[in-house]
Amino acid sequence: MIRVGVVGISGYTGLELVKMLVAHPNFELCYAGASSSGKLSDSFSSLKGVIDMPIEVANADEIKARCDLVFLALPHKEAMSLASKLRKSGVKIVDLSADYRVSQENYEKNYCSHIDLDGLKEAVYGLVEINRDRIKNANLIANPGCYPTCSLLALLPFANMLDSKFGVMIDAKSGLSGAGKSLKPSSHFISVNENMNAYSPLTHRHSDEIKEHLNLAYNTDIDVMFVPHLIPLSRGMLVSSYGYLKPEFKGIDPLSVLKDFYKDERFIRIRTEPVSIKDVAGTHFCDIFAMNKDGKIWINSSIDNLLRGASSQALANANLIMGIDEAVALPVIGNSI
Incomplete structure (x- = not known):
């Protein structure tokens, strides 16, 4: 099993990731991180009795030790602060924030000063249909906005x-x-x-x-x-x-x-x-x-x-960078009623 972490797990995109990871045959959720500690089922009562793991204050050293892959479902700036500490560790990163999606010029025009320019150069834009081959060989994925x-x-x-x-x-x-x-x-x-x-x-x-x-x-x-x-x-x-x-x-x-x-x-x-x-x-x-x-x-x-615009697209990217068929655990039947 591939050891997976989600940081920023208490938000809506974090919940969607958890729902898919629970059903994933190759991924095991080993680390749940956020800005404060707690319990996953306290953040989302629908998870009670399904997955009751603790939420820990996000820590780069713990992620390096316990994860092969991490999803960063964090606000901009917070994501690159953590990603910059993880990039050289061998942990694969799928970042759902805006921190690695655009050029430095466009990023600093719309957000703030960029603190990980090497990571910005390294990141692959994770629109699978356009960049599939590049994603397969990447270590840092910039998950596109919705x-x-x-x-x-x-x-x-x-x-x-x-x-x-x-x-x-x-x-x-x-x-x-x-x-x-x-x-x-x-x-x-x-x-x-x-x-x-x-x-x-x-x-x-x-x-x-x-x-x-x-x-x-x-x-x-x-x-x-x-x-x-x-x-x-x-x-x-x-x-x-x-x-x-x-x-x-x-x-x-x-x-x-x-x-x-x-x-x-x-x-x-x-x-x-x-x-x-x-x-x-x-x-x-x-x-x-x-x-x-x-x-x-x-x-x-x-x-x-929340899915194709964030979490399921992130999972498709994660599947590809870990050498798995991109469709594994992606939701295909929706809420049509």
Whole structure:
């Protein structure tokens, strides 16, 4: 068995990791870390009688001694502080924070000063469908953000076909769990129920993550206008991306492009009608639909923000770096009722 740790285990993404690790035939959860000690079943009562292990104050030396692989489900800056102490130890790292996802320029523009530039150079961006071979040989994985995952999987098949004069507009909507477990006025039930609102329009820090990795794929220069919205759902994400095709691609059938691009991918489903959050909630799937009308393209995508947008994507990356089939223990049947 491969010894696994989760640091930041008391958050929503930590819970999702635990649920999958309990069912994993090759991984054994040996270490549960957080900012304070306690008991896992006290953080999540659904785990009582299933896994009652203690939560320890995160300690790099303990992780090195007890883990072959660790998931860091920590806020930005905290993750790289710990990862920088673990990188040379032989412990494989899957980081769910933003700390290794983008260039130093984009990171420091949106977050804070980066304290592990060598790690930033070493890290592989963990969008499996695009970087699978690099992930297999990596020691540090930068797990993509939820909005970038849903947006990039939709846009990348068309990246070299989009007219950079117009860029792309991304209208994204996420369930409340994307805001995290911490209490804040904007996520109170009374604020969210029967309501919907945009936040950080055109300035959200995921804009630069999407733009950077979209343009890296084909050495393009496509601008991104990104507007996220909070919707009254526990989980799930729906993204609509709009753009103009270059004249030579004006007549393409976008569904054929998607089917060809993802023909060997088990967890991308190409739909023949607009996608639905309920079809993917509780699963690792990303569903995509697209339409082309006179060179104007609309691409519609949906994922579970906690799973494909965080924890199950992290597990797929972990499977690959440990030499296991990436699909092991990934959830495939969701909450469609």
